[in-house]
Amino acid sequence: MVLRNAANGTYKRVILKDNRVIGAVLYGDVADGMWYNELLKSGDCVEDIRDTLIFGQAYQGGGAAADPLAAVANLSDDAEICGCNGICKGTIVDAITEKGLTSLGEVRAHTKASASCGTCTGLVESVIALTLGDSFEKKVEGMCGCTDLGHGEVRRLIKAQGLKSIPAVMQELEWKTPEGCAKCRPALNYYLLSDWPGEYVDDQQSRFINERVHANIQKDGTYSVVPRMFGGMTTSSELRAIADIVDRYDIPSVKVTGGQRIDLLGVKKEDLIPVWKDLNDAGMISGAAYAKGLRTVKTCVGKEWCRFGTQDSTGLGIKLEQYLWGSWSPAKLKLAVTGCPRNCAEATCKDIGVICVDSGYQIVYGGAAGLHIQGTTELGSVKTEEEVIEVVGALTQYYRETGFYLERIYKWADRLGYDHIRETIFDDPEARKAYADRFAFSQQFAQVDPWAERVAGTDAHEFTPMADLKLEAAE
Numbered sequence: 001m002v003l004r005n006a007a008n009g010t011y012k013r014v015i016l017k018d019n020r021v022i023g024a025v026l027y028g029d030v031a032d033g034m035w036y037n038e039l040l041k042s043g044d045c046v047e048d049i050r051d052t053l054i055f056g057q058a059y060q061g062g063g064a065a066a067d068p069l070a071a072v073a074n075l076s077d078d079a080e081i082c083g084c085n086g087i088c089k090g091t092i093v094d095a096i097t098e099k100g101l102t103s104l105g106e107v108r109a110h111t112k113a114s115a116s117c118g119t120c121t122g123l124v125e126s127v128i129a130l131t132l133g134d135s136f137e138k139k140v141e142g143m144c145g146c147t148d149l150g151h152g153e154v155r156r157l158i159k160a161q162g163l164k165s166i167p168a169v170m171q172e173l174e175w176k177t178p179e180g181c182a183k184c185r186p187a188l189n190y191y192l193l194s195d196w197p198g199e200y201v202d203d204q205q206s207r208f209i210n211e212r213v214h215a216n217i218q219k220d221g222t223y224s225v226v227p228r229m230f231g232g233m234t235t236s237s238e239l240r241a242i243a244d245i246v247d248r249y250d251i252p253s254v255k256v257t258g259g260q261r262i263d264l265l266g267v268k269k270e271d272l273i274p275v276w277k278d279l280n281d282a283g284m285i286s287g288a289a290y291a292k293g294l295r296t297v298k299t300c301v302g303k304e305w306c307r308f309g310t311q312d313s314t315g316l317g318i319k320l321e322q323y324l325w326g327s328w329s330p331a332k333l334k335l336a337v338t339g340c341p342r343n344c345a346e347a348t349c350k351d352i353g354v355i356c357v358d359s360g361y362q363i364v365y366g367g368a369a370g371l372h373i374q375g376t377t378e379l380g381s382v383k384t385e386e387e388v389i390e391v392v393g394a395l396t397q398y399y400r401e402t403g404f405y406l407e408r409i410y411k412w413a414d415r416l417g418y419d420h421i422r423e424t425i426f427d428d429p430e431a432r433k434a435y436a437d438r439f440a441f442s443q444q445f446a447q448v449d450p451w452a453e454r455v456a457g458t459d460a461h462e463f464t465p466m467a468d469l470k471l472e473a474a475e
């Protein structure tokens with residue numbers, strides 16, 4: 001049995017044999033995962049509920065089943081709640097009662113339930129609520145063990161109190177630790193960079209290893225180097241330069257990436273600076289393939305080459321990447337521009353996508369195609385490339401100003417609400433322009449190639465990790 005609801009991103013497939021559940025696949029709404037799993041393990045006959053089985057436990061009649069909390073109450077103690085870490089309901093209940101746990105954070109710390117992908121967070125909270133009854137109050141989670149303040153409160157206070165350095169934040173907001181930790185330092189560094197462009201100086205010591213070394217460290221200790229190719233376009237001279245660099249530095253692997261660029265894999269640490277210099281000399285800059293920031297703008301060939309193309313999707317993708325590169329954001333940001341609704345550039349699963357149509361451009365956002373899979377939601381349609389650039393700049397800036405560190409754009413949009421975001425940066429032209437202007441202002445300070453800085457020795461960044469923060473482990 002299959003239930004597919006494209007509007008809310010739900011897909012359910014339940015497989016039956018002889019009126020018994022033998023398998024289930026859920027995307028989007030996974031709340032009934034435990035229930036299907038219980039039915040699968042018990043081998044109970046589902047003939048009586050077969051017609052409504054696909055809709056979930058709440059549709060099976062009976063007062064208890066219609067109540068999500070009652071549904072969790074009905075789960076057996078060995079029902080698996082956290083699939084990532086294999087934690088059962090009974091383990092969570094025992095930890096709460098035996099150790100006196102009262103919050104999600106404490107349950108995470110003691111049991112590891114909901115500590116990995118987070119999909120089961122709602123279920124874990126239901127188990128806590130059932131176990132503690134009225135004494136359970138859902139609290140805002142602190143950013144980390146260094147503070148009880150959540151990300152939203154910290155962001156608000158940084159602006160409200162004009163805090164412009166990490167020590168100032170820690171002192172004024174009464175951090176519990178003198179130096180912070182691998183969770184809060186990178187977050188604070190990003191918030192200050194985003195809130196005070198041109199004033200706050202990026203603290204490289206508060207960045208994860210890949211951002212500090214401007215390359216992705218690989219499992220054998222070598223690095224991957226990805227030059228930027230605006231809109232996925234390259235030239236014969238760039239390709240010759242890359243080929244010469246591969247030969248010169250004996251780089252073992254060259255890979256075309258999903259973001260339409262070329263990845264040089266296996267670069268030795270001592271060769272990083274000469275490789276960057278040679279790439280710079282050939283006119284290429286860092287592709288920021290390691291960054292919590294703008295990664296790529298993928299494009300299709302568009303109307304210049306394709307008979308279905310409605311607009312110059314490649315040219316627009318290049319313009320967008322030229323506008324956005326260098327910007328830091330709460331999490332990585334990937335875009336695509338596709339020349340018609342056939343969607344060869346896969347714009348509808350990107351953080352931000354542009355779909356060219358005969359009448360102009362549809363702007364979509366909030367897609368995901370990693371651990372979580374989700375199609376984009378439409379933000380609105382415009383008629384010109386200039387409008388696309390303004391809207392994308394405004395959307396990016398709103399995300400930059402209100403996102404929580406490591407919160408991908410689809411999670412941010414879920415938290416703020418798609419209607420609210422559209423009203424804020426699409427329906428209101430003045431607000432849209434104000435956000436776009438702030439983005440353009442901050443780009444003055446952001447569009448500096450880190451490879452060129454490192455080659456010139458003007459960045460003064462430490463090349464070795466700061467051991468006490470253990471940022472590599474967190475990465």
Ligand code: SF4
Nearest residue numbers: 300306309339340344
């Ligand atoms: S998305 Fe449309 S325009 Fe672009 S390559 Fe595919 S068919 Fe052609």
